[in-house]
Amino acid sequence: MRRAYNRHLSKDLVGKQVQLRGWLYRTRSSGGIVFAVVRDSTGIMQVTVKKGSVPDEDFDSAVKAGIESSVEIDGELAEDKRAPGGFEVRAKRFQVAGLSEPFPITEYQSTELLLDLRHLWIRSREQTAVSKVKAAILMGARKWFEENDYIEVTPPIITAVAPEDSTTLFQIKYFDRIAYLSQSAQFYLESLIFSLDKVYSLTPSFRAEKSRTPRHLAEYWHLEMEAAWMDNEENMRVQEELVAAMLDKAVEKCPDELKLLKRDPATLKRIRPPFDRMKYEEAMDYLQKRGLDVSWGSDLGAIEERELTKDRDMPVFVVNYPKELKPFYMKENPEDPRTYKNSDLLAPEGFGEIIGGSERETDNARMIAWLEDKGESLDNYKWYLDLRRYGSVPHSGFGLGIERIVTWICKLDHIRDATPYPRTVARVYP
Ligand code: ATP
């Protein structure tokens, strides 16, 4: 007898012998019959265990086994309109592999308890669906990069310089020195384009985000790319194609998971390049007209990004931010030197930023002036500045937060549910 996964049990197997392995999702007994619902990695299936149809000791274990006990069942597949999914397995054998103690998670639980019991809560159907959607979008991204001749590279995680805001650096003891956990692989990716042309990496990034927001983690998975001979226009085209390819894979692989998460796959299928481009300046006008107290130089936070995207069903690029809002490595916009040639990609439906990208500055004098002005030690950046000294090339790149895009696609209320073990100010356990 072949082991079957719940999802594969369909009409053509009706009347056939099947073997199920899984965990008890629900169970109740009444008289001489046990109704068990068995969960495996693909879904749930109803199993009926009738006294007399299985050996007596099997029936006794079926009565005794509580939810989350792991079980192995042989039986015959039958159609049954009352069962979830329309089928059930009528057991001939019912074996318990591991009996579960009374499971500590019952129907209504506080968020805190579910975070304390994360190692058990990740068995939930929602969390299982999120994990699969995440795997699908990563698959879609890797496939897109491969088809477009990008090389996957492995930058370091332990670093000495800060590409982003130095106030969010995690410091570590590194032998007898101090080092930092990477916030972004960007500088290292930039160094690799001189030999590999177009590169990408998928790594954890670390940010000591002190404010508790529903869209910041202290550790997240960062998909970053960098390409030589690329301006910010082409950089945005890469982003819109890549995002569409990631969504396509989620829709192809996970239609049922998306529905379980209350995301209609059709809304994702409609998302096609090109996405709108809106200048930062236009964004300010738009927000002012809607009564928000913003002006040139205001940063776009969650509130502003929600306002900009709540009536959209496609992502939108906000381009050319004022320099004071963005890091020094971005390229000055010759058409408006107050701004950079950069873009943030905002997901629709009120969600907000999922990607930050820019063309990179190639003028060392400009970067040095900025670093000196900020009192940074040039020694730390010497290697980075070298990249502009030996065959400098126009180039661009971006970083996409994997948990951000998952939170959006899966319609989650909080980014912590986009990862099995969220790391936040308040939590490193389990
Ligand atoms: P935000 O303004 O939302 O803090 P950022 O400008 O700091 O974002 P970047 O430095 O451009 O973000 O990082 C690239 C991408 O990484 C962001 O677009 C976002 O998707 C993701 N990201 C940034 N910080 C976090 C975080 N703390 N947790 C999860 N994802 C993040």
Ligand code: MG
């Ligand atoms: Mg940030």
